Amino acid sequence: MSDISGGSIHPPSTTFEPSKNSGSSGFDAGRIAEVKAWLVSQFDAVGKDVPDFEYTPRSIAHLHNIATLSQAKTQSATIVANDFRQKASEYRSQAARIREILEHVGLVQESLPSNVVSSSQVLANVANLLNIRDTELSSFLVAMADLSLRKTAVEEKRAKVQQESKELLDYTRKAIARLTYLKRTLGQLEDDIAPCEAQMEHWNTNLAIMDSKERQYLLQYSNYKAILNRVGYSPEISHGVLVEMAEHRKELEKKTKPILDTLRSYQDLPPDKALAALAIEDKKLQYAAAEKHLEDVLQSAFASSE
Structure with missing residues (x-):
């Protein structure tokens, strides 16, 4: 399926046909044909008609880019799907050959005891779990060693994460304690606002009185100095x-x-x-x-x- 589904384009009332002056507009007729063919194929795949849209250079360029990208992805998906089909066919052929060999030696699954079958299934499940392709003991040992290493690494990461979590928890507790202290301090400061404002008002009043006294004393000092100068004081x-x-x-x-x-x-x-x-x-x-x-x-x- 492509990147465009039905209803994803909201067209105006014009149809998907070149205008009369398309030759003078410089549009590429080959690109327009490619876009039209791609839209028809994609909407036919879902059983819908191609909706009408405005025929502009911008829309054609945008749709051509989408079509190119969609065709490239479709081609890549087709190659991967064909490869998977070929591998599945090879696996089926190999399974049939192995089954034929097992039938010749009398080791088909139907003729084996149930405990052998269950053990084989367990062995296969363990091999799949360990991501190994054979059931050799060396493969199991290597896989187990790798699993042990990964387990050790996970345990180390877990210990590190636990330590970091412990530190973060400690930091969180300290932050909560500090926040509580700051809230209590803020409450005390808010309670002290009214007395401090009253004290500030008292100080402002006293400051105004002292400022008035200072001006009065400066005036008296000037008068006394003038008197002393007049009487010849030295x-x-x-x-x-x-x-x-x-x-x-x-x-x-x-x-x-x-x-x-x-x-x-x-x-x-x-x-x-x-x-x-x-x-x-x-x-x-x-x-x-x-x-x-x-x-x-x-x-x-x-x-x-x-």
């Missing part, structure tokens, strides 16, 4: 420098207080012009030295702050 009179100068002032006051007390005590003495002049000169020198020390301390303080 780093030399910063809080640290003033504190250090105040400490030095306290130390100088401690040093000059005994001198002032001594000067006040001189006011209670009777007036002696010469002694008073000497005492005044001495105190002036001490006072000048104290002022000089104070100036040195202030200069050193200014230099360190710079």
Whole structure:
């Protein structure tokens, strides 16, 4: 049977006849005849008429390819079938010859005991099962060895497959455990969404307040800086420098207080012009030295702050 059966072609209303301008279309008349003959033979084989179809170069080329392939397969199938028929005829001839020989020696199946016949059938079945052509012991041994090797290979493959199945089962169990853990973690995360969103909202509110405070503080800082620039503030009179100068002032006051007390005590003495002049000169020198020390301390303080 070919590759095309009845009903496999769905034709339009045109018939399978060349058009009037087929000579100018360049179609091969021999190819058209081959396709038509092949279609007729295939549809006649199933008792059906060739259906109508559109006569185009594409359809003719497609059908010609199918026809060529079908004829090649049919020819191959015919060759194989003829070969099988010839082999079957040879096997029948050989069987008849062997039966004739067995009849001459009295070993026909009808004259053998039933146990011999059954044993022969078992032997033949085993030979067919082992795929051997004779019943020699060596053939059976070779077939059994080959079967044993194949059995060993199958057992090895089975052990390997079992090991792989065990590993896959282990991986599957681990994957299921991880999936369960991930689902539980996902559930916990979903439960934590609402508190986290509330916390995020609180943080956003605080962030907005802090941003507003930052802008306020920056504005105040700019205002204070402008005020300091307006009053002539400089780093030399910063809080640290003033504190250090105040400490030095306290130390100088401690040093000059005994001198002032001594000067006040001189006011209670009777007036002696010469002694008073000497005492005044001495105190002036001490006072000048104290002022000089104070100036040195202030200069050193200014230099360190710079």
